[in-house]
Structures are given as structure tokens and as C-alpha cells.
Amino acid sequence: MSAATPARLAGPPGAEPPGAEPAGAEPAGGPAGEDRQDEAQRQASGSTLFGRGLLYVVVAGAQLVSSAFASPVLAHVLGDPAALGTLALAVSLHQLLMAVVLLGLDHALVLRFAQDGHDRAARSLAGAALLVATAATSLVWVTAGWWGPVLGFTDRPVLLLTVLWTVPTAGVFVALGLLLAADRLRPYALVTLLSAVGGQVLGVVLVLAHVQAAGPSGVTRYVSGLLVADAVGAVVGLCLTRPRWRGALSWPALAPAVAFGVPLVLNSLSGFVLNAGDRIVLQRLTGPAEVGRYQIAYTVGYVATQVIGLTSSTWTPRFAAVADRVRRAELIGATRDTIYRLLSPVVLGIVLGAPVVLRVIAPATFEPAGLLAVVYVVVLSAYAGAAGSASGRMLVIERRTRLLAVVSVAVAALNIGLNLVLVPFWGILGAAVATLLAFCVQSTAQRWCARGLGAFPRAARRVHAEIVLVSAVAGATVLLPQDPVTNGVRFALALACLPWCFVLLRRVRRAV
Structure with missing residues (x-):
């Protein structure tokens, strides 16, 4: 977004520009190669x-x-x-x-x-x-x-x-x-x-x-x-x-790159359907007004997942430059766990601050009080997004883009099916649950596809425990009344999550 040495994007020998390393070659040994790694x-x-x-x-x-x-x-x-x-x-x-x-x-x-x-x-x-x-x-x-x-x-x-x-x-x-x-x-x-x-x-x-x-x-x-x-x-x-x-x-040089990139096109198109499919179902089953309410809640809750997507695209080159597959997998796993921990104050802060934010960006006709549960469910998808980003990054670096495309198409279809089942019963909350389940299935399937690609570590138990605890606390706050005083206290607690996030980030940056 990692069984055999990954095939390089280059074509056969001779397709390289003069002076380039041969396709499929590992970084040169000796001091220079070691320094580079x-x-x-x-x-x-x-x-x-x-x-x-x-x-x-x-x-x-x-x-x-x-x-x-x-x-x-x-x-x-x-x-x-x-x-x-x-x-x-x-x-x-x-x-x-x-x-x-x-x-x-x-x-x-x-x-x-x-x-x-x-x-x-x-x-x-x-x-x-x-x-x-x-x-x-x-x-x-x-x-x-x-x-x-x-x-x-x-x-x-x-x-x-x-x-x-x-x-x-x-x-x-x-x-x-x-x-x-x-x-x-x-x-x-x-x-x-x-x-x-x-x-x-x-x-x-x-x-x-x-x-x-x-x-x-x-x-x-x-x-x-x-x-x-x-x-x-x-x-x-x-x-x-x-x-x-x-x-x-030059086709000999271009063909491997096209073979690598075309499945990513299908992956992007499937992601487009995954993000838009719930709106299409809501439009047909509940009408445009509910689509508008869902869009407001989704925008607030999806911020964390969008940021994770940005980290995947901007950090992939750094991991790809690490030739040792085992070390690369360890680094990706450690980064994933750090993102999990950084998500804790973010998830809790978004849910706590959502009642005020929803009332600021949406008029009363949108019934913002009824959107908090949707925000909560959508923001939880950030955890699945972090897991899927890590396994997807490994699959991209190892050129397993076809597997990514297959998973994305299947998950997009699953999301549509789940929306058709859940929306008639739970309305826009059903659409949010369908999205969360689709992201969970996607991250699980990608993890399975990445099996054997280096020693990809599982998250520590304490990290899982923190995810469960934060999710439970955030969910409990959804049940609180949404009167002005309670919402003011919530928003103050949401702001207090910022120092928590900064302290965690500072610790990571100081790590060697």
C-alpha cells in the first residue's frame, strides 16, 4: 500500500539505461551496499x-x-x-x-x-x-x-x-x-x-x-x-x-511496470466503489436526505482513516528501500503498532468532540444528535485501516498487486451486499456498520495474503488491550445525553486528548 525474492519492475537485461543495476539484483555487497541498507x-x-x-x-x-x-x-x-x-x-x-x-x-x-x-x-x-x-x-x-x-x-x-x-x-x-x-x-x-x-x-x-x-x-x-x-x-x-x-x-522495460500497476488501477476502482457504494444503496433505500446526514457523519469520522491512507502512500518508498525482507516486515509491524497507539487519543478525541462539531457544520434539520453513533462506528474503521495499510504495503513492495486487486473487488462487492442487508433495519447506522465490517474483512484477507512474506509480527497483547479499552470507553460516551453542559465537558475532554497524542508522538520521535 511480503516467500521468494520480489521480482523487480525492470525488463530483461539490456532494457535498463546505461549504468543501471540489473533487474532483480539485490543491493551490492561490501561497505557501500551495507551503508546504503x-x-x-x-x-x-x-x-x-x-x-x-x-x-x-x-x-x-x-x-x-x-x-x-x-x-x-x-x-x-x-x-x-x-x-x-x-x-x-x-x-x-x-x-x-x-x-x-x-x-x-x-x-x-x-x-x-x-x-x-x-x-x-x-x-x-x-x-x-x-x-x-x-x-x-x-x-x-x-x-x-x-x-x-x-x-x-x-x-x-x-x-x-x-x-x-x-x-x-x-x-x-x-x-x-x-x-x-x-x-x-x-x-x-x-x-x-x-x-x-x-x-x-x-x-x-x-x-x-x-x-x-x-x-x-x-x-x-x-x-x-x-x-x-x-x-x-x-x-x-x-x-x-x-x-x-x-x-x-520501450515495451521490454515498460511491460513489468504495467503488469505491476494495472492491478493497482483495479484496486483503486474497487476502493472507489467501497467508499461510494453505501451512498448508492442509501439513495435507493432511504432517499437523498439520509444520504446527506450520512455524508456529514462520515466526513467527521473518516478523517483518521484518510490520514492513515496518506501515511501508506508517503512511507512506502522508505520500506521498499530495505532489502532484507525480515527486517522490513519487522519495521512495518512496529510502525503499525505505533499507529495503533497514536490512534487511541485520536479515536477518543473525535468521538468526544463530535457532538459539538456536528452541530457546527450541520444545521438542525440534519438532526445531529442522531449522527453520533454513526461517527463512532466510522472512526473505529481507522484501526482496520491501519492493519490493512501495513499488510497492503508489504504486498505492494513484494509485487503481489494482483492479490490486492482480488481482495479489493471482493470487499467492494461485500460492502454493497452488507449495505443491502443492514440499511433496511438500521438505516444510516447500518451503512456505517457495513463499512466497518468491510474494512475488517479487507485487512484480514490482506494479512492472510501476506503470510510468509517475512516475519510479519502480530501486535502485542497490550496494544490489542488498549484498542479494546479505548473503543469501549468511546462507545460508552455515545450513550451519554447530549445537552449543552455535557457536550461542553465532552469537547473539553476531546481537547485534552491532544497533549496525549503529542506525548506519544514525541516518544516515538526520540526512539532510536
């Missing part, structure tokens, strides 16, 4: 991951924060629910296209860089990824008139801008992948802020500049702002990373 293990240690490595997570999370601030502004400025629906549809299409057009090559180049120790082959994969994404986007553009109306796009300018937006975003993804693998934090932060934060700011400014003519035209301006910012970020990022174009589409 010592440095790799240090970079994958808890003290580094939760120090400098955590800065990458913070930077990557800037998009979540900027989107959270932009969403209510857009809701008030656009005004028209139909315009908001068009914008949501455009963003969903963009996410879908980004999951497909790169063929997973953006993930492949990160892993290739980490395991090679140099960027020559990775930069060639970067060039290939950009060419493939441009070709795929061109095909989507040409055929947009056929499939656009089927998906509900009645505004053609928004549709075409959304498709065009794919190309610069692909450039940003590729550049960020190379910068992440090379551990270039400042350029990584620059490109992220230009594209993610800059896009939200520019989009909102363009909408506010013509606030009297909001509605559908406001959506066009907002998407235009996102496109322009991503284009700037892509140009800066690609100038900093310099993808290689010569031989980029």
Missing part, C-alpha cells in the same frame, strides 16, 4: 517516519484541509443545488480518470526508484506515464460527446474542462512520486501547495469574482482554477524532476 533502515525507523516522514503526511494532507475550507464557501456562493451536483459529478469523474489513465505507473516509478537507489529507470517510467496519460485523456476527450450525457453531464464546458484537467494532474502525480522517492521535501511541498492548495484558492477566487453569475458558470470557473493550478504545479514539478523521454515506451 543501514541508511534505508534508518529512514524506515519510527524515529524518522514520525519525524521527517510525518512532514510528508502533513504536506499531502494540505489538500484535505483546503478542500474542507473550500466546500462550505462553494455551497453558499454557488447556491443552486444543481450546480453543487454538477461539481460533485465533475470531481468524481476526475478521481475516476486519475485512477485509470496512468495505469498505475505513478506507483511503479516510486517503488522502482526506492529499490534501485537511483532515478534513471524511474525517470523513464515517468516519461512513459505522462505519454500514456496524455494518449488516454485524448481518447476520453474525443469520445466525451458519447458517454458524457450517459453519466449525467448536461454542461459540456464543465465536462471538457474536467477531462482536460486530467493531463496536468497526471504531471503533478508523476512529479510528486519522483520527489517523494528522492526524499526532496521542500520541492515536494512546493508542488503540492501550488497544485492542491493553489487550486482551491484560485477556484474559489474565480467564483467569488463573478458571484452574481454563479450556478453552472460558477462550476466552470472553479474547475478552471483547479486546472490552471495543476498546470503550474506540473510544470514546476517536471522541471525539478526531468522525466526521461528517450526509450520511455
